Amino acid sequence: MESQASIDRTSPEAQTIVLSWVKYHGRSAGIAKGLRGTALFPPDEIMNLKVPSRYVQLAKWTNTTLKETSAKLIIVMMPPSFLVFAVKLWTPRTTRVVGDLHSAALRGARWGWLRGLAFWSLRRDGAIVTNQEDARLLALHRVNSVILHDDISIARIELKHKKSAIRTVVFPASYAPDEPIPAILDACRLLPDIRFVFTGKAPNALRDNLPANTTVTGFLAYEDLIELLSTADSILAITTRNFTMQRAGYEAFSLGVPQVTSNFPVLREFYEDTASYCNPTEPESIRDAIMDSLARTTTIKADIEHLRGRRISEQRATYDAILAKA
Numbered sequence: 297m298e299s300q301a302s303i304d305r306t307s308p309e310a311q312t313i314v315l316s317w318v319k320y321h322g323r324s325a326g327i328a329k330g331l332r333g334t335a336l337f338p339p340d341e342i343m344n345l346k347v348p349s350r351y352v353q354l355a356k357w358t359n360t361t362l363k364e365t366s367a368k369l370i371i372v373m374m375p376p377s378f379l380v381f382a383v384k385l386w387t388p389r390t391t392r393v394v395g396d397l398h399s400a401a402l403r404g405a406r407w408g409w410l411r412g413l414a415f416w417s418l419r420r421d422g423a424i425v426t427n428q429e430d431a432r433l434l435a436l437h438r439v440n441s442v443i444l445h446d447d448i449s450i451a452r453i454e455l456k457h458k459k460s461a462i463r464t465v466v467f468p469a470s471y472a473p474d475e476p477i478p479a480i481l482d483a484c485r486l487l488p489d490i491r492f493v494f495t496g497k498a499p500n501a502l503r504d505n506l507p508a509n510t511t512v513t514g515f516l517a518y519e520d521l522i523e524l525l526s527t528a529d530s531i532l533a534i535t536t537r538n539f540t541m542q543r544a545g546y547e548a549f550s551l552g553v554p555q556v557t558s559n560f561p562v563l564r565e566f567y568e569d570t571a572s573y574c575n576p577t578e579p580e581s582i583r584d585a586i587m588d589s590l591a592r593t594t595t596i597k598a599d600i601e602h603l604r605g606r607r608i609s610e611q612r613a614t615y616d617a618i619l620a621k622a
Contacts, residue, residue, distance in 0.1 A: 310334060310365055312622065314396070315383065316373035317354055319343045320518060322543060324373050326447020327396065327424075330615040333369070336361060355382060362386045369394065369622040371424065374401040377414040384417065392622060395423040397441075399474075399540040402430055415439055424618075426541040427562040444614050445566065446546035448607055450522065459527045462491045465556075465586060466524055467532040468544040469496045474537035477502065482579035484510045487586060493528075495521060522551070530589040531555045536576045541566070549604065554589040554596040556582065566607075570600045 312333030316324040320337055328335035342353045362370075362383065369392045372380050383393050395418045401407050402425070407414075415437040423441040425431050431441045469475060484492045484507045492510040503512055516524065525531055525544075531553050533545035538560050545563070548555035549570065557563050559573040572592070574585035589596070 311367055312369045312371070312619070313365060313367045314371045314373070315358070315379070317358075317376060317379060318373070321373065322450075322518070322547070323398075323446045324371075324396070326449075327371060327444070330447060330611065331369075331371075331619060358382060359386050367391060369618075371396050374398065374414065375404070375407050377401050377407045377410045380414060380417050392421045394418070394421050394618075397423050397425050397430065397434075399430075399537060400472075402433060403537065403539070404473075412437070427539055427566075429539045429562060442614055442618060444618070445541065445607065445611060446543060448546055448550040448604060448611065450547065450550040456523060457527070460491070463489070463529045463590060464491045464493060464527070465530045465532060466493045466495070466528040467534075468521065468525065468547070469494050469498070471496060471498060471502075474535045474540060476534060476536050476576045479577050479579050479582060480532065480534065481505075481507060481510070483582035483586065486579060486583045490586070490590075493524065495524070522547070525553060526551050528553055529593065530572075530586060532582075532586075533557045534574065534576045534582065535560075538562070545571070549600060549607075552597055552600050552604075554593055556585045556589050568599070568603055570596055570603055572596075 312328070312331045314324045314328040314333060314335045316335070316337055318337065319340060325335045338354055338357055342350060342357055345353060370383055370387060371394045372383050374380060374395045374397050380393060380395050387393065401414065415434065418439045423434055423439055424444045425434065425441050426445055427443060431443055434441045467480060471477065488509055490509060494510065494512045495516055497515055498512045506512065525547055531544055531548040533542035533548060533555050535542055535558050539562055541562065542557065545555055545557050545567070549567065555571050556574055557567065557571045558576040563571070564573065572585040572589040575581040
C-alpha cells in the first residue's frame, strides 16, 4: 500500500511506515509491501521545488504526516542521512526508527560529513542493508542490522507493445558517479548490430555524443520502465562501487531478464550463474559480458526461475524477523 496523503490510524498498514524523500523508489515500495505496511513518498509539487525550498517543505510535510500516524515501526530511506534525526525528533520514543541504508549513505562522499553521527543515531533501533560487508561496517559502529534485498516479486505485466525483433539492451541509468558511462558507451560502439536504450535524464554532453545505435528515453513512469525492461534482451546493472546492489539488477532478476553486472563478490554471491559479469571499467569486458548474456538467454531464464524462488523464501524470513521486533 502506498500513500501520499492522510493515513488511517486504525488500519494494519499504518503500524509500519517506509518513508522516502524521493518521488518514488521501488525498494521502499517493496519493503512496505513485504512488511504489510505503507510506503510514503512526498507529493510531486514538493519534489519539483528547488533546494533549499524543497527541504523546508519536505520537513513540514514529514512532520504533518507523522503526526497523523501511530506507527510502531518507521523505516527511513537514507540518504538523505539527516532524515533519521528529523523522524526521531517528531515521533514518540516508543516508535522504532530503522534506517534503510543505501550505498551512498554508507560509502558515498556526499554524505561522509554526517556518517558517524547518522550511524550513532541508529544504535538503538538498528538498520537494514543489502549485504554482509555493509553489516560488518555498521557492526564496527555498534549498529545491529539485517540484510534485506530489494523486492524480487515484481508482477509480470501484460505488454502494451510487441518485443522488438532487434536485439535490445537496456541501461536503467541514474548517471550517478559509480556508473561507468564512458566505458558503457564505448562498449555500445563495439556492438553496432545491437540496440542500446539508456533511461533517465541524461546530461546534454552525453546526449550530444551518443553512438548511432544508442538512444535515451528521458524520465519514464514506473509502469513504462517495467514494460521497457520486460521487453529487453538484456539489462545493464553496472557499478564501479564495490558492495553495491543495483536496483536495475534486482529488477532484471525479478522480471526474469538476463543482466550484465560488475564482477564483485557480493553480486556473484546473490545472482550466482543468472548474470554475466564484467570489469566495469573495461569496454571490451562489458562487450564480452553482453554477448555472453545474449548467448545464454534460455539457460539464464531457467536459472533465474530456480534461484528466484529460493531468494523469495529467504526474503520472507527476513520480513518476518523484522516484524517480530516491531
